[in-house]
Every structure is written in C-alpha cells, then in structure tokens.
Amino acid sequence: MSTQVEIKVYPNKLDDSLYESCTGLVGQTVNSWLKANVPAYAELEQPLFSVNINNRHVLPCEWDTCTFKHNDNIKFIVESKDPATIAYAVIAVIAIGVAIYATNQIPDNYNSTVPDGSSIYDVNTQGNKPRLMGVIPEIAGRHLIFPDYLTMPRREYINNEQWLYLMLCVGKGEYEVLDDEVFIGNTPVTGKPNDVDYQIFGPGEDVTVHEAHRNVYTSSEVGSTAGSTGIELKGRVTNTGGLNGRYIWSFEGNKLVVHREDFEPEVGTIRYKTTPPFSVGETLKIEGSLSGQNDGYFELLNASTSGSEVNKVDGQNQDDPSWSSFVTELNSNANVLVEGGGGDGQFNGPFFACPAGEKTQKIWVDFTLPQGLGELDDEGDFLSRSVTVRIEYRDEGAQEWSFVEETYSNSTNDQLGRTLPIELPTKIRPEVRIKRVTAANDDTRIKDEIYWTSLKAELDSATSYEDMTTIAVKIRGTNALAGSAENKFNLIGTRILPVYENGAWSEPRPTTDIAPFFTHVIKSSGHSDSKIGLDEINTLHPVWHNRGDEFNAVFDSGSTMFEVLKRVLAVGFAEPTIDYGRIIPVRDQQRSVFQHMYQPDNYIGLLERTITLIDDDEHDGVEVEYFSPITWKSETILCLLPGDLGVNPEKIRAFGITNRDKAYQFGMRKRRARRYRRTSFTFKTEMDALNSRYLDYCALADDIPGYEQTGRVEYIVGRSVYVDAILKWQSGQSHILALRKPDGTLSGPYTATIGSSSNEVIIDSDIDFAPVFDGSIEPPLYMFGITNKWCNAVLIRDIKPSSVDKVNVTAELYDDRVYLDDNSLAPT
Structure with a gap:
C-alpha cells in the first residue's frame, strides 16, 4: 500500500480549477509537512492559508495533531488577509517566500501633507476653537499646540475682578508640558503667577477639582461676547430737588403706609418721616410687588400720617370688586413694594438661560457698574450708595415667577463687576428677567448706572476625559492678557509613548523619535504587536535616534492610517510596506550587501531600460518649507547642487521636521534623487x-x-x-x-x-x-x-x-x- 498522499495547493480560492499537486506522507501532521517542505513557513497568529481535509475545515490549533490518512482529500488554500492589498502566495516544495508590496511615494507636496483646516500650520487661523464633530488632535513628538475648547469660555467676576475660565483639550494621549512652555499669545504665564492658574489632567483623571471643568452655556441675547456693554437696567428718575431720598411703601390691610427716606450729605445721616406723597383722588400704578400679587392701579381715597386708604381700580378708574385688601407676604421683604417716587424700572427679558432641550440647576447673572457706585459730596469725597436689582425666573411654560433681590453698595468711581450665582431648587429650563429696583437719579454727582452683561447656565459637565490630555485654565482679565486670553492660549507639549528598543517595550516617556509614533499609529488603529515589524523597528530606531531624526507634527484632521505612516517615516528617509500581513518600515539608505540576483535565466522576456534625460525646463533646486521651533511659523531653505541656480526650485514641505539642518538634509536627498536616479x-x-x-x-x-x-x-x-x-x-x-x-x-x-x-x-x-x-x-x-x-x-x-x-x-x-x-x- 502506498505511503504517499496528494496535497492540492490552491493559489486562488475563487478558481478551484487551478492548483498545484504536492506529495505528503501518511501519518504526517499538517505542521510537520509544512516545516519539512516549505522553507519560508512560519506559524502566524493569522495564517496566510487555510487547510481543508475531506471537506472539513481544519483549525490552526489542530495542525500539530491532525494527520494525513490514505485517500484523504487534502486542500491548502491561500487566503487574502488584507482587502487593500493583493495577497498572493504559493505553498510548494520550491516556495521560498512571499512579499506583498503597495506602491508608496514619499509625500513632497505641501497641500497633500498638511491636513485641511489645520489650526497650527496656517498662521492666520492659529488659535483656540471648538472642534464640533471634528477629529481630536494627535500630536507627535514636541510641538506647539493651540488646545481646542472642550467647553465654551466663560467669564466670572470674583472680588470685583473678571476671571476667564477655559477647559481645553491638549490632544489625544498623554503629554509632558513644562511650566515655562505655557503661553498666552507670546507671553509665558510663568511670569504671571497671580494672573493665571492652570492644571493639566492626564487621560481619565478627575477634572472636577478645577472650577473650569463646568460646561456653561452663555446666552447670546444678553451680551455674551467679551467687551459687550450689556443691557442697561433703568429705574424711574427721581428729581431730588437738592436732597437725595426715596419713598418706601408697606401695606396694612387696605392702607398704604408711606415712608420718606432722606439723605443729607452734609450731615451724613439718614432720616425718615411719614408723609402722604400724593393728593387724594390721584391714581397710583403699582407694579413689581412680590410675586405680582399687589400689582395694579389704586385710587387714593384719603391720606393721613398713619396711612393712606386706597381702592383698586382698572385702567379706566372703575372699581375692582374682587379686591378687598393688600396681600401681605411673610418674608423679609414682605412690606416693601417699590423704591422711588415713581415706582420701579421695567423688566428686561425674559430670556432663556439654556438652549431648547436642555435643563440646568445653576445659573449665573453678571452685572457691571461702568462708572462705579457712590455719590460725590460738596467736598469732592465719594460717599456710599446702594443699588438693588430684582432677578426673577421660572420654568419654561410656568406661570409663577420666583425671585432673588441683590443689593450692591460701594463708594468708588472705579468700574465694578459682580457675578451672582443662583442655585435652582430643581433642574428646569429657566427663563430669566431682571429689573432695577432702586430708582434712578438725575443728579450728576450720583454714579449708579448698572448693566446686565451676561446670563449663563451650567449644563451637564464631564467629570473626566478618556484617552486625552486636558488643561483647565483660570485667567485674570488684566490689561496685559485680556486682549488675547480667550483664543490665544497655547503651549508646547511632548508626546509620551512607550518605545520598542532592545527587543522590548519601555515604560512610556516623553519622546520625539520616529519609531514610537510609528508603532503607536498602528496599535491605536486596533492592531496588535504581531502586525508590526518589530524586528525592523528594533533595527531602525537606533539609526534614527543616533542621527537625531525626529518627527514633530500635529494631525488635526482626518486621514488614513497608511497615509499617516508615510508622513511619519518620510522624515527618516523610509516608507511603510506590508509584508506577510505585517506593516514594516523600509529605509532608503546606502547599501553594500546585495540581497537577491536577477538575470536572464530567471527573466520572462527581455529586460527593459528607461533613462530620463535632463530637461531644460525641469527644476534646478529644491525649496524646503519647515516649521521653526523658535517662532513656530513656516521658514524655508534652498537646497542646491553645484551648477544649480535656484531660479526654478521644486517647492516641498518637510512635514514633521522642526530643525533647519534636518530640513536641508531632507531637501538635498530629494534634490539628489531627482538628479541621479534617472534610470x-x-x-x-x-x-x-x-x-x-x-x-x-x-x-x-x-x-x-x-x-x-x-x-x-x-x-x-x-x-x-x-x-x-x-x-x-x-x-x-x-x-x-x-x-x-x-x-x-x-x-x-x-x-x-x-x-x-x-x-x-x-x-x-x-x-x-x-x-x-x-x-x-x-x-x-x-x-x-x-x-x-x-x-x-x-x-x-x-x-x-x-x-x-x-x-x-x-x-x-x-x-x-x-x-x-x-x-x-x-x-x-
């Protein structure tokens, strides 16, 4: 009985008419036959072929135990492992190896190497900005970074000083940022420790320890932009006639009790007196009472020092039979109706504090007093003065208003600013209206103009950010920083990555080397170590490192993994290829040892030669544009060979190079290849x-x-x-x-x-x-x-x-x- 079995090898699984017949022995296992007959065979995590015996698929884990038997129908079928690559292999006695190559050209055109919409490489667009539905920036090596907004900037007054809060994304991954490499515009923040406070958070760290983490929406209706004057809160004007004063009303049954409060600057005291301010028969309009329960028109029936009797009427002075007496509200402000001889100012608003579909439990309102707050006396001294505002809010669709009253007092002609936080009982979509309660005054010695400048609401805020480094910033709005703080916060960061060297992965560390980012790109795309040419990395990493070749760049728009790898390797005169399902780097470098031989005995047909002659119109030099690590702007250098005039240079950009010498080497390699590789x-x-x-x-x-x-x-x-x-x-x-x-x-x-x-x-x-x-x-x-x-x-x-x-x-x-x-x- 024969001890041999036939093994059919199919190079194309779609065509079962094509196969190569090989011979095996009864009792051999799949693995033992492969090792004995295929010199290039290696056990891979994902084999390049499948095994089928008697129409049963044999799993790779069975190859060590599955043996050939008489009359077995044995098939070895080559499988494509990469849909973007032509997978081709033949397993046979004479099979030596398989190489799969995808043609790649080193990118040399600026438009094809710089991502569209980059905020780094276009100096006109450098700045912090939101990246809605965009790509999280990926930084390689050491580079200038304008972090992107994670939440919108917000301003807040603290102790009469305006502070700016920013929550920013440095980039995907982890970075080293030195204190002296954090800037606002071109100004290092290290020189302003009292003006700038920042904290860097690594991937996944709790960001709630810094106030800037809050996701705060600023209403555009009120005036959210920096420098906006806002909405002036106007009160009814009282002519003081030489004395400063106001009327205060309170209720007792159907009696209106009125007090006159006068202030005499010369005496410096406040005195009160009870007096009826209006004549009998006059109609008073009351508005802005607590919860609006006493609003309306009232006719003065009689007046006395103990109180004035009134009757509620409509706008045509007709009695309102439903009214019996004033409603007394039992709280600290229950007896106060209005201030000033003519009543309150008008409400401004209402405005929604957050967008449709959102709810909040905390709002902020900002006020400014641009001329300060106080009163100038006859001696030229500033005396204290107060102004009260009323903030009312209610849920969307609700009828009743809740309110907060806030009084500010001071004696200064310096501009003032205040931020009032308001905690709401429950989450609602609040609409807010505000008016000035204190009467205005036409006395030029009184400075009490007040503006409503901002309405903000806190939305759901993230507590951490996975897979990215973030920075929380708090900036005092001084003159030196205010002009550029909001969108010119920048820093220099160095990527932290593990390095594969000496056959093993190191602990992550700051690095500008090519190899760590090359392997990171592949692994971050979901591939394991088995898909990376680690042996080639182990060989090339010390070459690049010892030469000082670095890759320093920012990727902030979409691209493919292979395109990114081409850019990464180009600065080290290398390119990515695919070999046996692994992505490996191949460096174009000086050679002395030949690898293979080709001659007419293994040609099919003739050898064809093409020689490109020098054309009078071709480029006579290379102009390289690179990014300066000093100015962080583009600079150029001209690369010429002897005889080149440089009047028609080829323009390329050395993407990822931030060193003038390396840019020159990059350009000269390109120039020499153009000149001497013509056959x-x-x-x-x-x-x-x-x-x-x-x-x-x-x-x-x-x-x-x-x-x-x-x-x-x-x-x-x-x-x-x-x-x-x-x-x-x-x-x-x-x-x-x-x-x-x-x-x-x-x-x-x-x-x-x-x-x-x-x-x-x-x-x-x-x-x-x-x-x-x-x-x-x-x-x-x-x-x-x-x-x-x-x-x-x-x-x-x-x-x-x-x-x-x-x-x-x-x-x-x-x-x-x-x-x-x-x-x-x-x-x-």
Whole structure:
C-alpha cells in the first residue's frame, strides 16, 4: 500500500480549477509537512492559508495533531488577509517566500501633507476653537499646540475682578508640558503667577477639582461676547430737588403706609418721616410687588400720617370688586413694594438661560457698574450708595415667577463687576428677567448706572476625559492678557509613548523619535504587536535616534492610517510596506550587501531600460518649507547642487521636521534623487521576484554586450566553479563572480581568477551555501564580469503579481551620490 498522499495547493480560492499537486506522507501532521517542505513557513497568529481535509475545515490549533490518512482529500488554500492589498502566495516544495508590496511615494507636496483646516500650520487661523464633530488632535513628538475648547469660555467676576475660565483639550494621549512652555499669545504665564492658574489632567483623571471643568452655556441675547456693554437696567428718575431720598411703601390691610427716606450729605445721616406723597383722588400704578400679587392701579381715597386708604381700580378708574385688601407676604421683604417716587424700572427679558432641550440647576447673572457706585459730596469725597436689582425666573411654560433681590453698595468711581450665582431648587429650563429696583437719579454727582452683561447656565459637565490630555485654565482679565486670553492660549507639549528598543517595550516617556509614533499609529488603529515589524523597528530606531531624526507634527484632521505612516517615516528617509500581513518600515539608505540576483535565466522576456534625460525646463533646486521651533511659523531653505541656480526650485514641505539642518538634509536627498536616479528597469519573472521586498538592494544582469556574462553553474569542486559557457576574461582587469543561492539570495560576490579550463573560475573563498545539482531544484545561477561592470546595482521599487505564475518588477538604478548630504549641515 502506498505511503504517499496528494496535497492540492490552491493559489486562488475563487478558481478551484487551478492548483498545484504536492506529495505528503501518511501519518504526517499538517505542521510537520509544512516545516519539512516549505522553507519560508512560519506559524502566524493569522495564517496566510487555510487547510481543508475531506471537506472539513481544519483549525490552526489542530495542525500539530491532525494527520494525513490514505485517500484523504487534502486542500491548502491561500487566503487574502488584507482587502487593500493583493495577497498572493504559493505553498510548494520550491516556495521560498512571499512579499506583498503597495506602491508608496514619499509625500513632497505641501497641500497633500498638511491636513485641511489645520489650526497650527496656517498662521492666520492659529488659535483656540471648538472642534464640533471634528477629529481630536494627535500630536507627535514636541510641538506647539493651540488646545481646542472642550467647553465654551466663560467669564466670572470674583472680588470685583473678571476671571476667564477655559477647559481645553491638549490632544489625544498623554503629554509632558513644562511650566515655562505655557503661553498666552507670546507671553509665558510663568511670569504671571497671580494672573493665571492652570492644571493639566492626564487621560481619565478627575477634572472636577478645577472650577473650569463646568460646561456653561452663555446666552447670546444678553451680551455674551467679551467687551459687550450689556443691557442697561433703568429705574424711574427721581428729581431730588437738592436732597437725595426715596419713598418706601408697606401695606396694612387696605392702607398704604408711606415712608420718606432722606439723605443729607452734609450731615451724613439718614432720616425718615411719614408723609402722604400724593393728593387724594390721584391714581397710583403699582407694579413689581412680590410675586405680582399687589400689582395694579389704586385710587387714593384719603391720606393721613398713619396711612393712606386706597381702592383698586382698572385702567379706566372703575372699581375692582374682587379686591378687598393688600396681600401681605411673610418674608423679609414682605412690606416693601417699590423704591422711588415713581415706582420701579421695567423688566428686561425674559430670556432663556439654556438652549431648547436642555435643563440646568445653576445659573449665573453678571452685572457691571461702568462708572462705579457712590455719590460725590460738596467736598469732592465719594460717599456710599446702594443699588438693588430684582432677578426673577421660572420654568419654561410656568406661570409663577420666583425671585432673588441683590443689593450692591460701594463708594468708588472705579468700574465694578459682580457675578451672582443662583442655585435652582430643581433642574428646569429657566427663563430669566431682571429689573432695577432702586430708582434712578438725575443728579450728576450720583454714579449708579448698572448693566446686565451676561446670563449663563451650567449644563451637564464631564467629570473626566478618556484617552486625552486636558488643561483647565483660570485667567485674570488684566490689561496685559485680556486682549488675547480667550483664543490665544497655547503651549508646547511632548508626546509620551512607550518605545520598542532592545527587543522590548519601555515604560512610556516623553519622546520625539520616529519609531514610537510609528508603532503607536498602528496599535491605536486596533492592531496588535504581531502586525508590526518589530524586528525592523528594533533595527531602525537606533539609526534614527543616533542621527537625531525626529518627527514633530500635529494631525488635526482626518486621514488614513497608511497615509499617516508615510508622513511619519518620510522624515527618516523610509516608507511603510506590508509584508506577510505585517506593516514594516523600509529605509532608503546606502547599501553594500546585495540581497537577491536577477538575470536572464530567471527573466520572462527581455529586460527593459528607461533613462530620463535632463530637461531644460525641469527644476534646478529644491525649496524646503519647515516649521521653526523658535517662532513656530513656516521658514524655508534652498537646497542646491553645484551648477544649480535656484531660479526654478521644486517647492516641498518637510512635514514633521522642526530643525533647519534636518530640513536641508531632507531637501538635498530629494534634490539628489531627482538628479541621479534617472534610470529604471522593468522585467518579469515567474515566482522568483516574490523573494524580494520593497527597496531591496539587488544585482540585476544587463543584456548589453561587453558587460556581464550570466548562466548556470554545472558543478563546484572546492573553490573551482564550472559554468555552462566559455568565459571572457579582460586583460588587466579584476573580475567578479556572484552566485544565486536556492532561496534567491546572492552569494558573494567573490574575486575571480581564471582556471585551467575555459569554463572554470577560481574564487577567493569558500561558498556560503550547499549547492544542489541532482535536478530536484534549479542549479545555482551565476553572474560574471569585471569589478565595475559585473551587474546593475538596483533598488526594487515595485513588485506586482500579474497572474499565478508571473510577477512584474520595477527597479531603479542605485547611485551612492544620492546619500552624500544625509549628514550635511545647512549653509549659514
């Protein structure tokens, strides 16, 4: 009985007519067969293929125990793992590896690298602003930040000083902010400890410890903008006739008791007297009584020092039969009806304190007295004076009003401001009206004008903010700060991230390095460590760090993960690629060790070469725009090669670079690549090219006569290599021989000398692999030529499978001159 079983490998699960037949042994497990027959096989969290035996899907956890049996119908099916990538793989005895490449160009256009609507990179729009339904800013490295409003700014008077409260979002994640790097406009707040109080909260911390956390809505009807005069509260004017005074009414049954209160500045005392202020038969209009229960028109029937009898009438002096007596309200203000000879001023409002659909249990009303409060006597001294206002409120749709009365007293001609907080019994949508109770006066020596400047209501307030750093700010409204405090609060923050180095993650720390933010972008998109090229990060992180390459930028508008990764890596001369389902960084850097060999024996068709000639109209330099870490504004630097005039430079922006030398290096790399990378190659292979990755450094054979010779190795004895052709040696030249290993990588190159036969080459060291000549696999291929013409050194730029057995490859001629300014300092 045969011990072999057939294994069918399907490269395309949508076409079951295409498969490759392989052989396994009865009793072998899935994993043991893969390890024995597929050199590039690795156990992955998400395998690149599925296994089906007898129409049953075999889970990866069963691969170590599931064995092949006689007559089993065994299928290995390649699965696509990324809908944005062409997934292609073939599992077979000769399968070496799989590379998946997505073409990426380093962004070099300002409009495509700077997010639309950025508040950082456009100096005309720098400032704090709300980001309704927008993207939470993501900051990389160290950068200037104008935090966004989490709640709208609000102002409040405390001890006659106006304070501004701001609750701001620094950005997503955690940041280090130094005290001397917090500013209002260009002014550091460290020099104003009595004027600015701020507190930074990390992600998830309780923000209620700072008063600025409150989410306060400011009514636009009253005058919410900074500097608004507000609504003047006008009282009825009393002509004092030389003496300052007022009338105060109280009720006793149907009697109106009137007291006259006079103030004599010379004496400095207040005296009272009872007097009827009106004549019998006169009609009084009373308004603004407590809860409005005594409002209306009243006719004076008789007057005496003990009280005046009145009768309630309508507007046409007709008796009101429903009225019997005044309603006495038993509280501290029960007997006070109005102040002043002519009654109260008019109500202003009502205005709703919060938007429709919202409710509040706390409101604030702000008042200003722009001329101060007091009275000037004959000696020029300011005497004390008081003014009383009445605040009434009710729920939306309610009939009855509740009220608060507030009296302010002072003796100053300095501007005054007051904020009155009012706690409501329950949550309502209040409408508020206010009037001045104290009568106004036409005496120019009296300063008591009062304005209602703001109506605010507290809405539901967040107690913490997950996944973002916030800052609560309280700013005194001094002249030095008032003009820019509300929308020019800014700071310099450094992102705190873990760093993958020496094969492990470090504790989070402030960092400006490229690698930490690169890995953060991938992990924050929901991917695990298994999807990140951590080995490549471990290799490139010290290269970037030691060179001083940094990525300092602000992302404050939408983008894709891959576009962000391209911007992050561009400052380190690298690009992201996808390999075996992992996102890895690949750096364009100087090379000396070839990775793979391609020559006519593994081409399909001919090698095509394209050379771009220098055009008279092309750019003669590169102008790089970068962000200065001193001014935090854009600056430019011109990057020129010898012979460049710089009259028509290519304009690019070094997004993420905040260092002049690094901007120069970035621009010179771009300029040198434009000048010296002008030759490209295209060719096709079978499966061979899938061994290579993006930007691999490879040896490519030319088909131009007089250059290298290529072919197959027939056999090797020690250091003698016998090839399938007669080699052409050039007198006086040193020669090179390179061999292709079974996995497609290049062995050598070796220094070659002529052997005793026409097809023998003697190399200077032992080969580093075991060649196979039994026909089970392809024999080693070779390339032979003089030292400077034995191959074309190329960088792989594009690998695209075109069918199940063809791969299109684009390569670019390598030139060391591209890298000569990678460490240059910018010219002064």
